[in-house]
Amino acid sequence: MxxxxxxxxxxxxxxxxxxxxxxxxxxxxxxxxxxxxxxxxxxxxxxxxxxxxxxxxxxxxxxxxxxxxxxxxxxxxxxxxxxxxxxxxxxxxxxxxxxxxxxxxxxxxxxxxxxxxxxxxxxxxxxxxxxxxxxxxxxxxxxxxxxxxxxxxxxxxxxxxxxxxxxSGLMESRAMAEVIGPLGKRFAFIGGDYEASHQGLKYFKDRLKTVNPSAEFVAEAWPKLGEPDYTSYITKIISARPDVLFSYLWGADLVGFVKQAKPYGLFDRMKVGTLLFMDDLKALGNDMPLGVYGQMRAPFFxxxxxxxxxxxxxxxxxxxxxxxxxxxxxxxxxxxxxxxxxxxxxxxxxxxxxxxxxxxxxxxxxxxxFRKIDHQGNVPSFIGKTVADSRYPFRILGDVARVPAEKIWPSEEEVLESRKPK
The missing domain is CATH 3.40.50.2300 (Response regulator)
Structure with missing residues (x-):
């Protein structure tokens, strides 16, 4: 076509x-x-x-x-x-x-x-x-x-x-906090330096307070979109010794980060949760580390x-x-x-x-x-861990959890509050 x-x-x-x-x-x-x-x-x-x-x-x-x-x-x-x-x-x-x-x-x-x-x-x-x-x-x-x-x-x-x-981005960040939030006490973040990424971290942190009140963030990394060299960000994260890394990278940025972080053993040192798209999985192929928590919107598999x-x-x-x-x-x-x-x-x-x-x-x-107050479809968020599957020439997600919309979407009070004149 x-x-x-x-x-x-x-x-x-x-x-x-x-x-x-x-x-x-x-x-x-x-x-x-x-x-x-x-x-x-x-x-x-x-x-x-x-x-x-x-x-x-x-x-x-x-x-x-x-x-x-x-x-x-x-x-x-x-x-x-x-x-x-x-x-x-x-x-x-x-x-x-x-x-x-x-x-x-x-x-x-x-x-x-x-x-x-x-x-x-x-x-x-x-x-x-x-x-x-x-x-x-x-x-x-x-x-x-x-x-x-x-x-x-x-x-x-x-x-x-x-x-x-x-x-919504709010729902996805809350879903990720629900799944990876209980996995440790020390958290780090990496995401492109743009609005959606900053919002994603805010929503994640807000939900983390509920999921894991004793958790703390020990490092944040904000590379520019299209960053070619992640070395300084990788070493900063590793030096902070987090238990869990929350990533808001995607596309070519995620592919570049993964390929550069693997030789440093980053994925062996901490649990990692990230946004994942099919194009990322296909681009990385077997370079995608196993056991990474990935979040997708409609994974066919x-x-x-x-x-x-x-x-x-x-x-x-x-x-x-x-x-x-x-x-x-x-x-x-x-x-x-x-x-x-x-x-x-x-x-x-x-x-x-x-x-x-x-x-x-x-x-x-x-x-x-569709909820009447915001016409948000009650679609789930899918989060699983990367696994190898002989049916596909790329990693897929296994043990996929469906986080229901009703658990992570904003309350009607939150929606109404957002519409008040600022």
Whole structure:
């Protein structure tokens, strides 16, 4: 699949023959007629249902974004192969925001005002996600976030047309504190010197006070994003002799840190917990140390159910790759929309909001509903330890714990407090 920047007015249509089980699943959602199973679906002349996706196909998050687009495209193709929704075909329109918030604003506004999209899916980065959400609020278009997880979106910047199926950064840090917090008394931290990382440490520390009141932090390291040499940070951490290291590194930064820290024996000297993405696991391969506590959002190897297994099989056949968390959550966003459109019998915004608010959705990560106060999906956080598995050419997580959203999301009082004028 080629991911070229879309020009004005261009339509990004996808064509993929769904498996029988996917056809049956979407036939149930869409209420399509049996003709969809017999051959080419027959659609009404009411016009396509349009999905807008202004996301980040250029920049450091490009691999993550391509996975998201893959997942959304597969869902759109499956729905169309099963007869569409409301007897209408779905069209996906993708724009490249290049990790630039101003482009996110421009593209989202164009998708709404010129392309007349009915629904939106969020981008990759939180910075662009903030602008996409703001435009969705202005034009009252439903938007589902699948990757941006700044807590500001469901908390102080919330609006009724916003939904999210990704745990917020607050939730992920609390989940990590729940799992690695009891593992020692002396803690250290390493994370990129940017807002999300500083927030992550704050939320971790706040929960650690509850999980392990006697714990103390003995070292903090704040390398710049894209740091090529971690030597000084590694020696600083080792010299502090922590029992546990909490890492907020990811992507190329995590890969570089792991490869440079291994020769120093860092992973033998302390327990390590970190954010982990599929791209990190694939990039490190067997260089990934065993026994590292990793946190993921939708690890395919831990979702052992019929829907996920069929999705993995189709994804492997189409892309010759294993589906990253982003692909799974992109596909899930369309499962939510499909069920809500069927329930509402419409793509009218307020009707969809009501249907999503009042629904429970069967996703690959399990049954999911959205809390009314912030439209946060009650999705779990997955934390396990890295292990070798002969089925994969990279490490995966074993002994995976599902930390439920209800245990780690902010209380309603916290949400309301965040919305008070400062």
């Amino acid at each position: 080629s991911y070229k920047k879309k020009q004005s007015g261009e339509r990004n249509m996808v064509s993929f023959i769904a498996s029988d089980i996917a056809r049956r699943h979407f036939l149930k959602l869409a209420g399509a007629s049996a003709v969809a199973l017999a051959g080419k679906p027959v659609f009404a002349q009411a016009g396509d249902i349009k999905i807008g996706l202004a996301t980040d196909l250029t920049g450091v998050a490009a691999a993550f974004t391509r996975s998201t687009v893959n997942g959304v495209e597969m869902a759109v193709a499956d729905i169309n192969a099963a007869g569409g929704l409301l007897n209408r075909k779905l069209t996906l329109l993708v724009r490249d925001s290049q990790l630039k918030p101003d482009l996110g604003t421009t593209h989202t506004r164009d998708l709404i005002t010129r392309e007349n999209v009915d629904i939106l899916i969020g981008p990759n980065s939180s910075a662009v996600g903030l602008t996409v959400s703001a435009v969705a609020k202005q034009f009252q278009k439903p938007v589902i976030m699948t990757t941006p997880n700044t807590p500001r979106l469901p908390m102080e910047l919330f609006h009724p047309h916003f939904f999210t199926i990704v745990p 831990s979702l052992n159910n019929d829907m996920t297994n069929k999705f993995i099989e189709k994804y492997r056949a189409k892309h010759n790759d294993w589906p990253a968390d982003w692909a799974i959550m992109g596909y899930e966003s369309m499962l939510v929309y499909a069920a809500a459109i069927k329930k509402a019998g419409s793509v009218e915004a307020d009707a969809l909001v009501k249907a999503i608010e009042g629904g429970e959705f069967e996703l690959m990560r399990g049954k999911t509903a």
